[in-house]
Amino acid sequence: MRPQSLFPLFADLTTLKGVGPRLAALMEKVAGPRVKDLVFTAPTGLVDRTHRVSISDAGDAGAQMLVTIEAEVEAHIPRPTMKQPYKVRMRDETGWLHLVFFNAKSDYLRRMLPEGSRRIVSGKAERFASEIQIVHPDLIADPREIEDADLLQPVYPLTAGLSINVMRKAIREALSTLPDLPEWIDGPLKAREGWLGWREALLELHAPQSGLDLEPAALVRKRLAFDELFAHQLALKLARRDRKARKGRPLSGDGRIVARVLEHAPFAPTGAQMRAFEACKTDMDSSQRMMRLVHGDVGSGKTFVAALCAAHAAEAGVQTALMAPTEIVARQHAKVLTALLEPAGVSVVALTGRDKGKPRKEIEAQIVSGEAQVICGTHALFQDSVEFADLGLVVIDEQHRFGVSDRRKLTMKGRAPDVLAMSATPIPRTLTLAAFGDLDVSRLDEKPAGRIPPDTRVVSGERLHEIVEGLKRALSKGERAYWVCPLVEDSDVSDLAAAEARHHMLSEMLPQARIGLVHGRMPARDKQKAAEDFRAGEIDVLVATTVIEVGVDAPDATIMVIEHAERFGLAQLHQLRGRVGRGDKPSTCLLLYHGQLGETARARLEIMRSSDDGFVIAEEDWRLRGSGDPLGLKQSGLPDYRIADLAAHADLLELASDAAQYETAREEVFAGERGEALRTLLYLFERDEGVRLMRSG
Known part of the structure; x- marks a missing residue:
């Protein structure tokens, strides 16, 4: 139950003085619906009005420059007509200027700017004809009642209809509700880092004194970033500890089926594959549930590891379910696993959304009877109509593309099944810690012997016709190619138009070639046919909006052209490139760019040209793109941090992970004052729900 001390922070914004339903709706757009959302909305900028200038200097400051002056109010000049502005003349020893107001009330202005008084005013100065003027100054203050600190004003995110002054006032009101919470950071760590307490740090966050206070390296930001990271790491470690404490069931076998799979495999497994399988086997043999992530480079053989795990599960007499993100990938997995497992006597079926009527009922009957030992599918696997005889192992491919709730639904189909998550993208260490700290991790850092890395070249799109001519020569020698069309964000229609236009152009320029087309708006059955035709060699060039999502696998293809690379x-480019170079033939990847390349884009393409190591590329991608969400991990449990920046605060993440590990090593984590502080932290950052959800893997 949420501690009572947190109630004011979880209150609705309308509980703040001066915030009604209309303003609350606007603030919710930029911050969130509760008081704590305002409190954790960090300033994005700073308006510094502390530097005062004379009136003559204000006139020389340049058009629309922000100035602060202190001068005497000399005279009010009421507007001669309704269409003209009200003016107030101010003077110092260097000259005079006009404050200009449209539609202002004269009695209010006379109260704010009494004639003969001295006032500080701040705003954008400009010359109008021969006059210096400030139109609607941002600040009017009595110099006796204002300090320099009041002239440093934080800038916050805004939306239409929400002014900066209203936002500042609401945040000040929210800060006045801050409770004194027990300290959850270990004393020696807090002292070593020189951090303030939680409440003091938040007050200082909203009172920056210079641009340095807005940087991620500022002490108060590091303190508050650590809190966010610590809360999430604590939730992950608690979930991991909870899993270790819960009884699973040992899935032991005699090794005969695994031996037959290895005997009939068309290749010798790499050392990394066997190490990953041995780690999985140890997990499965134990009485604790396996929760393991296997990630590796493109073509490093994750599916083979899954096949060995499924074989071990079959030895133990339980079923394996493999959930894939798309129907075409699910059916591709079914084909590969059939080739690997059926010679060892393990039956494999596929179940996806396209299976209807009698065929679907027949597949479901095989699953519920236990005749089907390995079931590959999509979301169809966790539909109510699908029942398993005894589901003991769940394999989740491209697991970051499934939400936590999806994974939970599938694991609920069995009796505490073991879970093996797979990622075809190497995951940087920072992200592994941030998103998968509750999982054991195996890394596939070897590729099968004999593979030749693609020759990667960066080419201007202006040489398109030369590229097509080169493609014509390659096709005449029996080679086949992928052609990935320009990526147009958030527009399936634009993607489709680009793909169809390129398909038409290539069909005209290569009349002897068989040109195929795959795009996201095609029916699944048509996509499947195109993939199978290309794999079978019945298509020479496959034009696609993206091959990653399609999951087309044609080991004999040797050319990859990527437009608007x-x-x-x-990570995407490396995934695409990984579709070629899977055999023992030389392959080529052409990265086409258009127009002038920016510095980041140029660096990105240069990395692709110079490296074929997916782990190096993943780390560089992380560095170049910043924290963001490069792998689409938000839905798989990566929090949307308010202050922490995973790229800038990677060192804090390590620190938070270590601190969480230390805390959860104690038998009674939530005992005593220390335990109450940790419980408060989890509730503050709403990680109490995260702990419950993450038990599903």
């Missing part, structure tokens, strides 16, 4: 992230 500068628009893709490094």
Whole structure:
């Protein structure tokens, strides 16, 4: 139950003085619906009005420059007509200027600016004809009642209809509700880092004194970033500890089926594959549930590791379910696993959304009877109509593309099944800690022997016709190619138009070639057919909006052309490139760019040209793109941090992970004052719900 001390922070914004339903709705757009959301909305800028200038200097400051002056109010000049402005003349020893107001009330202005008084005013100065003027000054104050600190004003995110002054006032009101909370950071760590207490740090966050206070390296930001990271790491470690404490069931086998799979495999497994399988086997043999992530480079053989795990599960007499993000990938997995497992006597079926009527019922009957030992599918696997005889192992491919609730639904189909998550993208260490700190991790850092890395070249799009001519020569030698069309963000229609236009152009320029087309708006059955035709060699060039999502696998393809490569992230480019170079033939990847390359885009393409190591590329992608969400991990449990920046605060993440590990090593984590402080931290950052959800893997 949420501690009572946190109630004011979780109150609705309308509980703040001066914030009604209309303003609350606007503030919710930029911050969130509760008081704590305002409190954790960090300033994005700073308006410094502390530097005062004379009136003559204000006139020389340049058009629309922000100035602060202290001068005497000389005279009020009421507007001669309704269409003209009200003016107030101010004077110092260097000259005079006019404050200009439209539609202002004269009695209010006379109260704010009494004739003969001295006032500080701040705003944008400009010359109008021969006059210096400030139109609607941002600040009017009595110099006896204002300090320099009041002239440093934080800037916050805004939306239409929400002014900066209203936002500042609401945040000041929210800060006045801050409770004194027990300290959850270990005393020696807090002292060593020189951090303030939680409440003091938040007050200082909203009172920056210079631009340095807005940087991620500022002490108060580091303190508050650590709090966010610590809360999430604590939740992950608690979930991991909870899993270790819960009884699973040992899935032991005699090794005969695994031996037959290895005997009939068309290749010798790499050392990394066997190490990953041995780690999984140890997990499965134990009485604790396996929760393991296997990630590796493109083509490093994650599916083979999954096949060995499924074989071990079959030895133990339980079923394996493999959930894939798309139907085409699910069916591709079914084909590969059938080839690997059926010679060892393990039956494999596929179940996806396209299976209807009698065929679907037949597949479901095989699953519930236990005749089907390995079931590959999509979201269809956790539909109510699908029942398993005894689901003991869940394999989740491209697991970052599934939400926590999706994974939970599938694991609920069995009796505490073991879970193996797979990622075809190497995950940087920072992200591994941030998103998967509750999982054991195996890394596939070897590729099968004999593979030749693609020759990667960066080419201007202006040489398109030369590239097509080169493609014509390659096709005449029996080679086949992928052609990935320009990526147009948030527009399936634009993607489709680009793909169809390129398909038409290539069909005209290469009349002897068989040109195929795949795009996201095609029916799943048509996509499947195009993938199978390309794999079978019945298509020479496959034009696609993106091959990653399609999951087309044609080991004999040797050419990859990617248009507008500068628009893709490094991880995507590496995934695309990984579709070629899977055999023992030389392959080529052409990265086409258009227009002038920016510095980041140029660096990105240069990394692709110079490296084929997916782990190096993943780290560089992380560095170049910043924290963001490069792998789409938000839905898989990566928090949307308010102050922490995973790129800038990677060292704090390590610190938070270590601190969480230390705290959860104690038998009674939530005992005593220390335990109450940790409980408060989890509730403050709403990680109490995260702990419950993450038990599903």
